Amino acid sequence: xxxxxxxxxxxxEIKKAEEEARKLVxxxxxxxxxxxxxxxxxxxxxxxxxxxxxxxxxxxxxxxYAKEGEDEGEAILRxxxxxxxxxxxxxxSRLENAVEAVLVxxxxxxxxxxx
Amino acid sequence: xxxxxxxxLVERIKxxxxxxxxxxxxxxxxxVEELVKNAxxxxxxxxxRFIEAESRKAAENKERIIRAKRLDAKKFRWDVEEKAIKRAxxxxxxxxxxxxxxxxxxxxxxxxxxxxxxxxxxSITAGSERSSSSSSSELELEVVLSAEDAQFxxxxxxxxxxxxxxxxxxxSKERIKTVGGVIVRRSDGRIEVNNTFEERMKRxxxxxxxxxxxxxxxxxxx
Numbered sequence: 461x462x463x464x465x466x467x468x469x470x471x472x473e474i475k476k477a478e479e480e481a482r483k484l485v486x487x488x489x490x491x492x493x494x495x496x497x498x499x500x501x502x503x504x505x506x507x508x509x510x511x512x513x514x515x516x517x518x519x520x521x522x523x524x525y526a527k528e529g530e531d532e533g534e535a536i537l538r539x540x541x542x543x544x545x546x547x548x549x550x551x552x553s554r555l556e557n558a559v560e561a562v563l564v565x566x567x568x569x570x571x572x573x574x575x
Numbered sequence: 576x577x578x579x580x581x582x583x584l585v586e587r588i589k590x591x592x593x594x595x596x597x598x599x600x601x602x603x604x605x606x607v608e609e610l611v612k613n614a615x616x617x618x619x620x621x622x623x624r625f626i627e628a629e630s631r632k633a634a635e636n637k638e639r640i641i642r643a644k645r646l647d648a649k650k651f652r653w654d655v656e657e658k659a660i661k662r663a664x665x666x667x668x669x670x671x672x673x674x675x676x677x678x679x680x681x682x683x684x685x686x687x688x689x690x691x692x693x694x695x696x697x698s699i700t701a702g703s704e705r706s707s708s709s710s711s712s713e714l715e716l717e718v719v720l721s722a723e724d725a726q727f728x729x730x731x732x733x734x735x736x737x738x739x740x741x742x743x744x745x746x747s748k749e750r751i752k753t754v755g756g757v758i759v760r761r762s763d764g765r766i767e768v769n770n771t772f773e774e775r776m777k778r779x780x781x782x783x784x785x786x787x788x789x790x791x792x793x794x795x796x797x
Binding site for chain 2: 470471473474476477478480481482484485487488489491492493495496498499500502503506507510513514517518521522524525526528529530532533534536537539540541543544547548550551552554555557558559561562563564565566567568569571
């Protein structure tokens with residue numbers, strides 16, 4: 461082979477190597493972009509799962525506190541009903557005294573006693 | 576066969592391409608790692624803040640439920656008190672009939688009426704003296720009662736009251752509908768004192784209510 465032919469061959473090889481190098485870099489860039497896209501898709505899924513998880517937990521928390529409120533509230537009402545019943549019985553037993561207190565004043569006996 | 580320099584150049588191109596490929600992939604991996612790390616941290620932070628906010632909301636709701644129940648509980652007590660107070664007033668008015676028959680605390684019903692007439696007459700004479708130059712001896716008062724109560728008032732009673740208050744007190748022919756008690760007014764109609772029991776109950780309501788509450792509920796707590 462003469463020198464001219466060898467030079468042409470060498471240039472071809474260099475060009476081929478450059479082309480392969482460009483392809484390699486291009487593929488690497490595509491692979492990298494793919495990795496980012498995959499990660500972003502994965503994050504979207506994570507986001508959706510987190511959203512569902514938050515909704516579920518929020519409902520659990522709301523239900524738990526509401527139940528606690530209802531339970532405590534019912535206990536307060538139960539106690540109040542018992543207390544009111546006792547109060548009603550006491551008032552009933554003292555009704556006669558209250559009636560007398562009213563009568564003393566509407567019959568004017570308090571002012572007559574004062575004069 | 577290639578030229579010596581060209582062969583080295585090809586190798587260098589390949590090496591550089593390989594290095595570039597590795598650099599791109601390394602950077603992409605790092606970028607992905609950073610992206611995922613930040614996004615996960617962000618999600619966790621948002622989750623934490625969301626749960627905290629929801630917990631606060633839920634705790635407020637719990638307190639609201641309890642406050643509402645406490646209010647209902649107060650209503651139970653209030654309801655019992657109001658019913659008992661109302662009943663005491665109603666029973667007192669019902670008891671008036673028995674007072675008419677049996678008297679009250681050793682005092683006869685005519686005596687009670689006489690007291691109410693005298694009290695009203697004294698108020699009118701005092702008011703008349705303040706508002707005019709006429710003396711009470713010139714005043715004439717009339718007593719208005721129900722038909723039932725009129726039978727308890729005698730001429731002697733009115734004469735005695737007239738003497739005590741210093742003006743003439745006489746029985747009106749007019750009759751009113753009332754559970755009991757009297758209306759006393761000047762004959763000219765300028766001053767009137769309503770001492771019927773219904774009216775006295777209305778007039779004395781705030782004090783009476785306090786008395787009833789004390790008798791029915793406070794004694795226990797004091």
